[in-house]
Amino acid sequence: MNNQISKLADISGASTRIIAGLMSGTSLDGLDIALCQFSGSGFETQVKVLHFVTFPYRQEFKEQLKSVSFKAQVSLQEVTLLNAVIGTYSAELILEALKLWDFPVDGVDLIASHGQTIFHAPFSLHQQLAYPDATLQIGDGDHIAVKTGIITLSDFRQKHIAAGGEGAPLAVYGDYLLLSSVEENRILLNIGGISNFTYLPAGRHADLVFSTDVGPGNTMMDQFVQLHYPGKYYDEDAAIAKKGKVNDALVAALLNNEFFDDPFPRTTGPELFNMTYLQAAQKASSQQGLPPEDILASLCEFTARSIVAAISSSIGDRPFEIYLSGGGMHNPLLTEKLSAGLGIKLKNTADLGIDPDAKEAVLFALLANECLAGGDTNFGSRQGIPSVTMGKISLP
Numbered sequence: 001m002n003n004q005i006s007k008l009a010d011i012s013g014a015s016t017r018i019i020a021g022l023m024s025g026t027s028l029d030g031l032d033i034a035l036c037q038f039s040g041s042g043f044e045t046q047v048k049v050l051h052f053v054t055f056p057y058r059q060e061f062k063e064q065l066k067s068v069s070f071k072a073q074v075s076l077q078e079v080t081l082l083n084a085v086i087g088t089y090s091a092e093l094i095l096e097a098l099k100l101w102d103f104p105v106d107g108v109d110l111i112a113s114h115g116q117t118i119f120h121a122p123f124s125l126h127q128q129l130a131y132p133d134a135t136l137q138i139g140d141g142d143h144i145a146v147k148t149g150i151i152t153l154s155d156f157r158q159k160h161i162a163a164g165g166e167g168a169p170l171a172v173y174g175d176y177l178l179l180s181s182v183e184e185n186r187i188l189l190n191i192g193g194i195s196n197f198t199y200l201p202a203g204r205h206a207d208l209v210f211s212t213d214v215g216p217g218n219t220m221m222d223q224f225v226q227l228h229y230p231g232k233y234y235d236e237d238a239a240i241a242k243k244g245k246v247n248d249a250l251v252a253a254l255l256n257n258e259f260f261d262d263p264f265p266r267t268t269g270p271e272l273f274n275m276t277y278l279q280a281a282q283k284a285s286s287q288q289g290l291p292p293e294d295i296l297a298s299l300c301e302f303t304a305r306s307i308v309a310a311i312s313s314s315i316g317d318r319p320f321e322i323y324l325s326g327g328g329m330h331n332p333l334l335t336e337k338l339s340a341g342l343g344i345k346l347k348n349t350a351d352l353g354i355d356p357d358a359k360e361a362v363l364f365a366l367l368a369n370e371c372l373a374g375g376d377t378n379f380g381s382r383q384g385i386p387s388v389t390m391g392k393i394s395l396p
Helices: 004-011 059-068 076-100 141-148 159-163 171-179 218-228 248-255 275-284 292-315 331-341 359-373
Strands: 019-024 032-039 044-058 112-120 134-138 149-152 187-193 195-199 211-215 322-326 392-394
Touching: 004 359, 019 076, 019 275, 019 359, 032 076, 032 218, 032 331, 032 359, 044 076, 044 248, 059 112, 059 248, 076 112, 076 134, 076 141, 112 141, 112 195, 112 218, 134 159, 141 149, 141 248, 141 331, 149 171, 159 171, 171 187, 171 195, 171 248, 187 292, 211 218, 218 392, 248 292, 275 292, 292 331, 322 331
Parallel strands: 019 112, 112 149, 187 322
Antiparallel strands: 019 032, 032 044, 112 134, 149 392, 187 195, 195 211
């Protein structure tokens, strides 16, 4: 037997596994690395986050990513080159993190890399009958495996699509296994570049679990800040938006899109929600001359209303608790609007034992753990949640 295959089998059968989960989202701001210790699988999964760090991307690297991300037409050469570059860069950051934590490289069993999404194309977006749902993440797993010497799992979203899903959101799998409750109805709301939530009804009934993208999270606010406030990447503490006034006509135009009428579950990305979308809404509402702070306040209101509407229309009057994660939870104006709109005090996943900033990286580590040590969990028959194991394996 190939030594690496033998090692893979040993990791699969071990009582514990050390897995480094990697996540870089649509905000293109950096790489999250969560070093996790796993035991068991399925509902028997136990996870301990040993270390967590976020490495901000260099400005020149961000610009490279932006040049190929969320656009219908880009340089194929640049995509090909960045596929290798991102893989190698991710490996370098993993090694840097392990050095920072004084953790031995050979003590890590697996790396679980989400990769960098550069285009998400569900049918609802591309509308071409001859083509299926599709998505593309780059950052080659083989480069990570060879550079680090660690078995790497990557490209998780392709199996989801192949099995009938839309490639997103994938958080439902980890949310269900790690964070569902026998007694409490829970909503796990993640506000990254795009917002999504998982509804976990009390009792862990798989067929009642529900997960969907909602619409924009931080993406349009961040894009606007980067365009109009040089040197800033986001509106820290909503300082700019708090100075502005919400323009209801603009908010109404932003909400006037057939995406918001699509049935749940649905998925989307910055391919739709971007500055072109904003400009069209400004034109439709005759609000082209608004001060920047008013536009930012209106974008925050737009994000909040879309989240509130999605949760209210899909969950109804059932009681629930909300647990936040993602960068949007640090926006005090947005969380204030969400709490008021939903009439509930917001919590975060720290209350459930998972650092909310590390949550997505942890959940991809969990997908790798399920791929090797699990695979038997029934996630129900709900549309968009196929019961499959995900991740392509790259050997060093």
